[in-house]
Amino acid sequence: EAEVAQSPRYKITEKSQAVAFWCDPISGHATLYWYRQILGQGPELLVQFQDESVVDDSQLPKDRFSAERLKGVDSTLKIQPAELGDSAMYLCASSRGAEETQYFGPGTRLLVL
Amino acid sequence: AQKVTQAQTEISVVEKEDVTLDCVYETRDTTYYLFWYKQPPSGELVFLIRRNSFDEQNEISGRYSWNFQKSTSSFNFTITASQVVDSAVYFCALSEAKGFQKLVFGTGTRLLVSP
Numbered sequence: 001e002a003e004v005a006q007s008p009r010y011k012i013t014e015k016s017q018a019v020a021f022w023c024d025p026i027s028g029h030a031t032l033y034w035y036r037q038i039l040g041q042g043p044e045l046l047v048q049f050q051d052e053s054v055v056d057d058s059q060l061p062k063d064r065f066s067a068e069r070l071k072g073v074d075s076t077l078k079i080q081p082a083e084l085g086d087s088a089m090y091l092c093a094s095s096r097g098a099e100e101t102q103y104f105g106p107g108t109r110l111l112v113l
Numbered sequence: 114a115q116k117v118t119q120a121q122t123e124i125s126v127v128e129k130e131d132v133t134l135d136c137v138y139e140t141r142d143t144t145y146y147l148f149w150y151k152q153p154p155s156g157e158l159v160f161l162i163r164r165n166s167f168d169e170q171n172e173i174s175g176r177y178s179w180n181f182q183k184s185t186s187s188f189n190f191t192i193t194a195s196q197v198v199d200s201a202v203y204f205c206a207l208s209e210a211k212g213f214q215k216l217v218f219g220t221g222t223r224l225l226v227s228p
């Protein structure tokens with residue numbers, strides 16, 4: 001069964017450092033999502049791609065976060081510089097199309113010290 | 114604005130008990146989707162069900178069943194004869210049915226099933 005892949009699974013960094021997360025969606029899925037999940041809360045959408053284009057980044061803190069999906073397949077989410085409040089689980093999801101069910105990867109747990 | 118409320122923060126049951134997880138939602142959209150996802154300790158969100166707002170029929174899948182009531186804006190999830198492997202955090206979510214889906218999640222209900 002096809003799955004969404006994410007790496008790394010865990011990341012510990014110091015504040016003011018740069019971090020990057022990678023996501024490989026299910027093959028053939030045109031829509032890709034990055035969510036942030038703070039401990040004890042539900043995930044919140046950071047950015048959504050349709051192929052290589054950003055269609056919603058209204059909740060992305062653009063002063064420090066960036067996301068790209070250059071070839072419309074895999075994607076990278078970057079934080080620079082990281083802050084203590086960025087400690088969270090970062091989840092990637094993909095769907096065949098914008099109105100299809102989203103399937104999630106295992107997530108990257110980030111701890112900023 | 115869309116909102117999902119899961120009032121039960123944590124539920125503890127003993128194996129083989131039935132348990133119902135509550136979900137109440139708010140939306141101004143006439144068409145929308147409702148979802149349930151399971152998040153085991155490993156962290157990934159596992160898709161359980163998607164329900165269109167036009168389809169109010171209850172659904173059963175093995176030990177899982179869902180009760181959708183548009184009149185009360187609720188989409189409750191029942192696990193029959195719970196098992197230890199059901200222990201996880203369960204999230205209810207809502208999205209528009211048209212255009213680019215943005216899932217709005219509740220805060221989740223942690224289910225602990227003890228032997």
